[in-house]
Amino acid sequence: MAPSNSAAWLTSEKATPLKVETAPYQPPSSDELVIRTHALAINPVDWAMQIMGNDFFPQLKYPCILGHDVAGEVVEVGSSVISFKPGDRVLALATNGGFQEYVVGSANLTSAIPNSLVYDEACVLPLGLSTAAYGLYMEEFLNLQHPTYPPQAKTGKTLVIWGASTSVGCNAVQLAVASGYEVFATAGTKNFDFVKELGASEVWDYKSPTATADIISALKGKTCAGALSVGHVSTPEGAVSAEDACLEIVHQSQGHKFVAMALRVPEKLPEGVMAKFILANEMDNEVRGAVYGNFLPKALKEGKYVCAPEPMVVGKGLESVQEALDVQKKGVSARKVVVTL
Numbered sequence: 001m002a003p004s005n006s007a008a009w010l011t012s013e014k015a016t017p018l019k020v021e022t023a024p025y026q027p028p029s030s031d032e033l034v035i036r037t038h039a040l041a042i043n044p045v046d047w048a049m050q051i052m053g054n055d056f057f058p059q060l061k062y063p064c065i066l067g068h069d070v071a072g073e074v075v076e077v078g079s080s081v082i083s084f085k086p087g088d089r090v091l092a093l094a095t096n097g098g099f100q101e102y103v104v105g106s107a108n109l110t111s112a113i114p115n116s117l118v119y120d121e122a123c124v125l126p127l128g129l130s131t132a133a134y135g136l137y138m139e140e141f142l143n144l145q146h147p148t149y150p151p152q153a154k155t156g157k158t159l160v161i162w163g164a165s166t167s168v169g170c171n172a173v174q175l176a177v178a179s180g181y182e183v184f185a186t187a188g189t190k191n192f193d194f195v196k197e198l199g200a201s202e203v204w205d206y207k208s209p210t211a212t213a214d215i216i217s218a219l220k221g222k223t224c225a226g227a228l229s230v231g232h233v234s235t236p237e238g239a240v241s242a243e244d245a246c247l248e249i250v251h252q253s254q255g256h257k258f259v260a261m262a263l264r265v266p267e268k269l270p271e272g273v274m275a276k277f278i279l280a281n282e283m284d285n286e287v288r289g290a291v292y293g294n295f296l297p298k299a300l301k302e303g304k305y306v307c308a309p310e311p312m313v314v315g316k317g318l319e320s321v322q323e324a325l326d327v328q329k330k331g332v333s334a335r336k337v338v339v340t341l
Contacts, residue, residue, distance in 0.1 A: 002027070003075070007100030008321040011063045013053040017322035018099070023065065026096055026104050028078040033110060035092055035103045039119035040321075041069035041311070042337040043127050043167065047325040065097025067321075071113065071123035072103070072341075081107045083293070089113050093126040099321050101341065108288040111296040121307040122300075124336040128167030129291065130280040132175055135168075135228050135260030137287045141276060142226045142260050144179050146290040149298040149305075152180030157223045160184050160215060160249055162242045163230030164200060165191040165334045168262050170308035172228050173198040178295065178305075181225055184215055186245075191334045198306060206231075212245045216252045224255030229275075230262045247273055311338040 007023035028034050046066050049057050071091040074084050084090065084107060091113055092105030109130065113122045136144045136159075144159070145152060159176045163169045164185035176183050177199035186206035187195045195203045202218060204211045227250050231242025240248075243266055246259045251270040259275040269275055299305035312335040314324045320339045328337040 003102060005100060005102045006318060007065045007097065008067075008318045009063045010050055010060075010066055013060070013062055014051060016050065018050070018066075018325075020318045023100050025102055028076055028081075028104055030078040030080040031107050032078045032095065032104050033074050033081055033084055033090075033092075033107055034076040035070060035072045035090060035105055035110075036075050037070045037098070037101055037103050037341050038072040039070070039123040039311075039338055039340045040067055040098050041123045042321075042324045042328040042339075043068055044328065045127075047329045050325060051329075065099055067098025067100075068094055068127040069123050069125070070094050070098045070103050070105070071119040075102070078107070083107060084110065084112070089115065089117075089119075091122040091125055093130055099318065101318070106288075108285055109292055111292045111300070113297075114301045116303070117300060117307065120311045120313055120338045120340055123338060124167065124307050124309060124311050125171065127280065129171045129175075129296070130283060131168045131262055131278055132172035132228070133287055133291045134280045134283045135262065135278045136172060136175055136179070137290065138283065141278070142228070142256065142258060144176065144181065144225060146287070147175050147178035147295045149178065149295055149302065151178045154182070155180040155225070157225040157255065158182040158184055158219060159225040160219075160227035160246060161200070161230065162186045162206065162227065162246050163262075164195045164198070164203065165309070166230045167309055167336055168230045169195075169228075170198060170306070172230070173200050174305055174308075175291070178299065182222075184218060186211060186215075188333060194308075194334055198308065206242070209240070212240055212248050215249050219249070219253045222254070224250055224253040226250060226256040226258040226260070228260050228262070243275075247275065309334045309336045311336055313338045313340055316340045
């Protein structure tokens with residue numbers, strides 16, 4: 001007999017608040033698993049889907065369950081899943097909506113977590129990790145060599161990450177360093193030490209009007225591996241946008257003239273420079289296996305991968321998800337809003 005399930009439903013387009021009601025228990029397909037959620041995290045795309053609706057997300061069908069990031073305990077596995085078993089502690093990217101008690105995840109977008117790692121820390125990773133990995137490793141993007149633990153030997157190349165204290169940026173810094181790349185990053189001044197602790201060798205203030213020129217100058221004599229533009233929802237007055245800054249940096253530097261973008265791609269690109277928008281849900285199996293299967297479980301077990309940004313728990317239970325969405329929408333810095341179940 002299937003367990004009873006409940007979810008925080010988006011009942012209709014742009015409806016608020018989310019409504020907690022019963023939900024069907026979805027069994028896994030052959031390559032999936034079911035997770036009993038113990039903690040879930042909020043991403044900007046989650047509240048954007050709620051308030052923007054089909055204007056920006058035409059794929060949404062109502063009623064629906066939002067959410068991507070979960071951590072919890074495996075309760076059921078599909079027939080072809082051999083890497084996990086019931087009782088395993090995991091983090092995962094939800095495939096059927098993360099704001100519910102029982103979540104389905106793809107086995108190759110799931111990672112085992114050690115007993116030393118609490119669920120509210122683990123759940124901050126999946127979407128940020130997947131987005132960063134897609135931009136860094138997919139062949140048609142930056143196509144970097146894959147991460148390993150222990151880390152890869154130094155490549156002698158430098159990657160630029162604009163917006164390193166964001167969820168995507170925190171993961172990108174750590175992945176790039178584990179792949180053997182030096183990292184030049186931007187962040188707010190109060191997050192400089194934090195970003196350097198993650199592995200960046202140099203950090204600039206993204207608000208500075210000279211940040212672009214300063215990074216170009218620092219790259220002289222180096223080989224640039226390209227750039228990852230994460231950026232911020234808004235650009236401070238007088239500061240260049242993340243996208244334009246990264247395009248100019250790779251244009252003026254020696255190396256791979258490509259920018260992977262987590263935000264918009266400008267219509268006009270500098271001559272010789274390419275840029276593409278990241279769609280993390282389309283990451284191929286080779287990259288999924290390299291990150292979620294081979295690298296992350298080992299790095300987490302050894303305590304060498306930081307679950308960042310730091311979780312900020314705002315409530316317990318699915319009834320707290322709407323409050324969590326509202327808190328995230330107001331803006332947080334170097335933190336990720338989390339709800340425990």
